[in-house]
Amino acid sequence: MKLTHYCTKCGSEDVLLVEAKSMGYGSGNFIPMGLSIWSAVPVDRYVCATCGFAEEWIPLRHLKKLKDKYSD
Template sequence: MQNSKSCPKCQSNEIIRIPGEARAFGAGNNILVGGTIFSAAKVTRYLCASCGFSEEWVESVDDIARIKKKYSV
């Protein structure tokens, strides 16, 4: 949905982008990659307003690299 701007389930074009955020006590849509909330990688949600299907994307290349470094097996 991030790239196609349409829902893969119902083909609707009613897509809502919900930006990732990092709030106190780890709240928000994020992935912790360090010791504090300030190091959180933000995860953006895309929601289909027609059927409710959602996807999550880490949009920052730097955040992807930090997640890969911390969590790769």
């Protein structure tokens, strides 16, 4: 949906971007990377306002950090 700008499930063009925001530890949408929220990787959500389907995307600039920590 990030790439198509319409819902890949129902075809609706009513797609919302819900960006990850740090609103204190434990809130928002993040992948933990260490002890603090500031080192966590944000996860943006694309949500279909028609059927409720949601996709999650990591901003490209954070992918290397994620790969370094979670790959074998």
